[in-house]
Amino acid sequence: MFIHGGRNETLWPLIGPPAVWAIHFTASYVWAAIACAKTTHEDAIYLTARIGIGVMTVLALAAIAYASYHAWRVWGFGRYEPPHADDTEEDRRRFLGYATLLLAALSAVSVIFVALPAAFIPECTW
């Protein structure tokens, strides 16, 4: 899903990083909500959720980095100037690579912002 194919242009890789963001977001919120519903303050259910969110964040960032590298390659490692608006196969590929790279940057920042509360908030009650 993450890799822009050889000759066939497809839009799928473009949504790779945002999809990682969406999955990370949903999983973090659902995990924290379930943990907070179950925890009793004496157990480590919430702590487990915090660590779990940390691990998911590392995995999500790794997946986005992987997608970014491929997008960067497809774009041509920054050798060509945007906007890549010509009606050619190269430009279409470069455009897709460039757009994927930008979305990957946005997704990475979002994943970090979503995870920050888990780093700061030590207990559930509120």
Added chain:
Amino acid sequence: MTPLLSATQTAARRTLPLALCLAAAGCSGPQSALDPAGREAETVAHLFFVMTIGGAVIWLAVIALAVYAGGFKQRTLSEETGQRLILWGGAVVPTLILAALLAYALWLMPDLRPWTREAMAEGGVKGHVTAEQYWWRVRMEGPGGPVESANELIVPVGQRVDLTLTSPDVIHSFWIPALAGKIDMIPGRTNRITLRADRPGVYRGVCAEFCGESHALMAFTVRAVPPQEHAALAAAEARPAAVTSGEGLRLFLEKGCAACHAIRGTEARGGVGPDLTHVGSRPTIAAATLPNDQASRERFLRNPDAVKPGVRMPGYDMLPPAEIETLARFLGDLK
């Protein structure tokens, strides 16, 4: 200039300072988040000023840049400089600023909403507040068990007050702007808030979530008093009613008030409406809608719905004025 216009302008010139004064006066007083009287509210005010000043600085910088670009800049930027400007000014710097603000707000959390474990350990006063259309049931923990009251919260200065909050009907929101942030009161869920008043005084709390016709008339009084005075007031609140016989009480029981209201020390044990054991000692009635004087009490008894639309108490307009008067006087005597 026509005379009319200049007259309007003079009037505007005269009223503007007045309007500014009024606006500034709105920043202090018993119900202002900008005039904090407690630790949690101070943190909120701090956050507000950091965000407002930060926002103003960014706004000024952007407007200055726009003015510069529109009015003074003669040469066009090279493509490369333009792209660098977009990358840094449009993406990197805003992301860093947002990250810093997010981290700052999260870092403030322990002050804003102290962690339960610490709150439990610290002691202080505990209680439970229920928001009901359109009033507040207050049940404070005391040495002899919980003591029920309504529409008034008495808190000791300098001590932590730990409240659990809920609602039996619709979503309300608990907000004492001068003392703490706001938190919703949600049917089927128990929320908590802790607050600490640092300055003695009388503050006003409000319902901050639309809950029906009389939402805007759903407020309460908060009295922050020194700890010794608080102990005395709490002990007084726990005692049974001051008047447990007489014509007023007879009417109260006979006219059915006791079906909804309790007066401890008498047969009146209704739980639908506010506990009236010490209603005479409260500064207001009907959830801070009317002052607690004889005329207002009579007016409320005769036609509560005219005072508070949608109120869950029937009117007693059909009673002879003398009986209304007796009832209202009896309520005032319940100190």
